[in-house]
Amino acid sequence: MINWIGFSTLTYREISRFFSVWRQTIVPGLITSGLYMIIFGLTLQKRISEIDGVSYTIYILPGLIMMNVITNALNNTASSMLQMKLLQQMQDMLITPLSNFEMALAFIIGGTLRGFINGILVLLLGMFLVQMPVEKPLLVLFLLFIVSWAFSSAGLLVGILSETWDNIATILNFFVTPLIFLGGVFYSIDMLPPFWRQISLVNPIYYVINGLRYSILNIGDTSFSISIIMTIFMTIVFTSISIWLFKIGFRIKN
Amino acid sequence: MELAIDIKDLKKSYKNTLALNGIDLQIKKGQFYGLLGPNGAGKTTTIGIITGLVKLEEGSVSIFGKDIIKDFRYTRSKIGVSPQDFNSDWFFSIEKLLLFQAGYYGIPSSNAKPIVEKIMKKLGIYEKRKNKIRSLSGGMKRRFQIAKALVNDPDILIMDEPTAGVDVELRHMLWDYLKEMHKNGKTILLTTHYIEEAEKLCDYVSIINEGKIVSEGKPEELIQSVGKGSIDVELNKMNKSKLDFLEPFKYTLSTKEDMDKIIFSVNNPEKSLPKIIDILTKNNCELNNVRILKPNLEDVFVSLTGRKIND
Numbered sequence: 001m002i003n004w005i006g007f008s009t010l011t012y013r014e015i016s017r018f019f020s021v022w023r024q025t026i027v028p029g030l031i032t033s034g035l036y037m038i039i040f041g042l043t044l045q046k047r048i049s050e051i052d053g054v055s056y057t058i059y060i061l062p063g064l065i066m067m068n069v070i071t072n073a074l075n076n077t078a079s080s081m082l083q084m085k086l087l088q089q090m091q092d093m094l095i096t097p098l099s100n101f102e103m104a105l106a107f108i109i110g111g112t113l114r115g116f117i118n119g120i121l122v123l124l125l126g127m128f129l130v131q132m133p134v135e136k137p138l139l140v141l142f143l144l145f146i147v148s149w150a151f152s153s154a155g156l157l158v159g160i161l162s163e164t165w166d167n168i169a170t171i172l173n174f175f176v177t178p179l180i181f182l183g184g185v186f187y188s189i190d191m192l193p194p195f196w197r198q199i200s201l202v203n204p205i206y207y208v209i210n211g212l213r214y215s216i217l218n219i220g221d222t223s224f225s226i227s228i229i230m231t232i233f234m235t236i237v238f239t240s241i242s243i244w245l246f247k248i249g250f251r252i253k254n
Numbered sequence: 255m256e257l258a259i260d261i262k263d264l265k266k267s268y269k270n271t272l273a274l275n276g277i278d279l280q281i282k283k284g285q286f287y288g289l290l291g292p293n294g295a296g297k298t299t300t301i302g303i304i305t306g307l308v309k310l311e312e313g314s315v316s317i318f319g320k321d322i323i324k325d326f327r328y329t330r331s332k333i334g335v336s337p338q339d340f341n342s343d344w345f346f347s348i349e350k351l352l353l354f355q356a357g358y359y360g361i362p363s364s365n366a367k368p369i370v371e372k373i374m375k376k377l378g379i380y381e382k383r384k385n386k387i388r389s390l391s392g393g394m395k396r397r398f399q400i401a402k403a404l405v406n407d408p409d410i411l412i413m414d415e416p417t418a419g420v421d422v423e424l425r426h427m428l429w430d431y432l433k434e435m436h437k438n439g440k441t442i443l444l445t446t447h448y449i450e451e452a453e454k455l456c457d458y459v460s461i462i463n464e465g466k467i468v469s470e471g472k473p474e475e476l477i478q479s480v481g482k483g484s485i486d487v488e489l490n491k492m493n494k495s496k497l498d499f500l501e502p503f504k505y506t507l508s509t510k511e512d513m514d515k516i517i518f519s520v521n522n523p524e525k526s527l528p529k530i531i532d533i534l535t536k537n538n539c540e541l542n543n544v545r546i547l548k549p550n551l552e553d554v555f556v557s558l559t560g561r562k563i564n565d
Contacts, residue, residue, distance in 0.1 A: 009357025088341035
C-alpha cells in the first residue's frame with residue numbers, strides 16, 4: 001500500500017523548495033537563453049544565415065531549451081539530495097512510513113517539474129522573441145517531460161553519490177556542460193569533420209537535442225526514432241539506478 | 255506485559271569497528287526505559303537501527319510484535335524520534351516543517367494543523383513558528399526537535415540525549431514534559447549519559463558499554479547491587495583511645511587540623527544515619543557536620559566497567 005499523503009507531502013515540499021527561490025531556479029535560465037538568442041543568434045546569423053533551411057537563431061533554440069531542461073532538472077535533485085544529507089534532513093524522512101521508492105520518486109518529480117517549467121518558459125520566450133514555429137506541440141511536451149525526468153533521475157544519482165558541493169560542481173562542469181555544448185546546441189553535426197561527427201554520435205545529449213529540434217522545426221541530423229529510443233533508454237537507465245541506490249540506502253543510511 | 259520494543263542479538267559494525275556486539279533489549283509497553291552509557295557506547299546506533307536510520311546487519315527488532323523491516327510502515331508509524339543532533343533547513347519555517355513531518359506520517363494537512371499548533375504551544379515555540387531553524391537558539395532548536403517527534407502522536411518516544419546542551423531550566427522543563435508523556439501512557443526510550451537524568455526519569459535502565467549491555471534493572475536495584483554508600487562525619491577532636499563503641503561499624507578515621515573525620519562505609523546510608531548519630535552523641539562526640547554519600551548509577555557503571563561514564 002502506498003503512503004499517498006506522505007508521498008504527496010514530500011513531492012509538494014520538493015516543488016515548493018525550488019519555487020521559494022524562483023529567482024535562482026526559474027529566472028536565470030530565461031535570462032541566459034534570451035542572451036544566447038540575442039548575442040549568438042543575432043551576431044552569428046550574419047555569418048551562418050541558415051542551417052537546414054531555418055535561420056540560425058531559430059536553429060539554436062531547441063538546443064537552448066534542452067540545455068535549460070537538463071541543467072535545471074539535474075541541479076534540482078542533485079542539490080536537494082546533497083543538501084538534505086549535509087543538513088541532516090534525510091533522517092526526518094527515513095524515520096517515517098515513507099518507502100525509499102516513494103522518497104526517490106518525490107525527488108525525481110520535483111526535479112522533473114523544474115526542468116519542464118524551465119523548458120516551457122524558454123520555448124515561449126523563443127516563440128515570442130524570434131517567432132519560432134512549433135511543428136509538433138504534443139511531441140515537444142512529451143520530450144520536455146521525459147528529458148526532464150531522465151535528468152532529474154540523473155541528478156538524484158549525482159546527489160546520492162556526492163558528499164560535497166565540489167563533487168556536484170565537478171560532475172556538472174567537467175561532464176554535463178561539455179556534453180551539452182558538444183551535443184549540437186549551436187551547430188549541426190553535419191558541419192563537423194567525420195571524426196568529430198562520430199564522437200558526437202556517442203554523446204547521449206546529442207539525441208535529446210536532435211529529437212527536440214525535429215519536434216519543433218521538423219529537421220534533424222539523425223532519425224527521430226533513434227533519438228526517441230536513446231532518450232527513453234537513458235530515462236530508464238537513470239531512473240532505475242537512482243531508485244535502486246536510494247532503495248539500498250547507498251550513502252544515505254549509515 | 256506486551257513488549258513495545260523487542261531487540262534480539264543486534265550486531266553492527268562500521269568498517270573495522272564493532273559498534274554493537276549482540277544487544278538484547280526488551281522494553282515493555284508503558285515503560286520509561288533508559289539506555290545509559292558513555293559516548294560511543296552504541297546508544298545512537300541502537301536507536302538508529304530501531305528507527306530505520308541505520309542498516310540492520312544482524313539480529314532482529316520488533317515493535318509491538320512487528321518486524322521493523324517487513325512491517326516498516328506500521329513500526330515507524332508507532333515511533334517518534336528526537337535525534338541527538340540538530341538538523342537545519344534553509345527554505346521553510348518551523349511550522350511548515352512540522353506540517354511536512356506530519357504529512358510524511360500520512361496525516362492530512364487539515365488534521366495536522368491543530369496538532370502542530372498544540373504541540374508548539376505546549377513546548378513554547380508557537381511564537382517562533384514563522385522562523386527558520388537557523389534563527390532559533392539551541393534551546394529552541396531542541397524544543398523543535400522534540401515537537402517533530404510528537405507530530406504523529408507516537409506510542410513510543412525515542413529520545414536520544416534530549417537534554418544535551420540545554421540550560422538547567424529547560425532541562426527541568428523537558429523532564430517534566432517527558433514525565434507527563436509517560437504518565438499519559440507513552441513508552442519512552444531515553445538515551446543519556448547524564449546519570450541524574452536516568453535516575454530521575456527512568457523506571458528501568460540498561461547500561462551499555464562498548465556495544466554490549468553490561469547490566470540492566472530498576473535503577474534502585476542496580477544501585478543496591480553495588481551496595482556501598484557512606485556517611486562522612488566531621489567532629490571536634492575526640493579521644494582516640496576510646497573508640498571501642500565504633501567497633502560494630504566499618505569506618506576510616508582521619509585527622510585534619512583541629513577536626514577528626516570519620517567515614518562510615520554502609521550499605522544503606524539513610525537507614526544507618528540515626529544509629530550512627532545516636533552512638534556518637536551517646537559517647538560525647540561533638541558533631542560539626544554530617545554528609546551522606548549515596549551510591550548512584552555512576553558507581554554502578556564504574557563497578558562494571560572500571561571507568562566513569564563521562565570519561
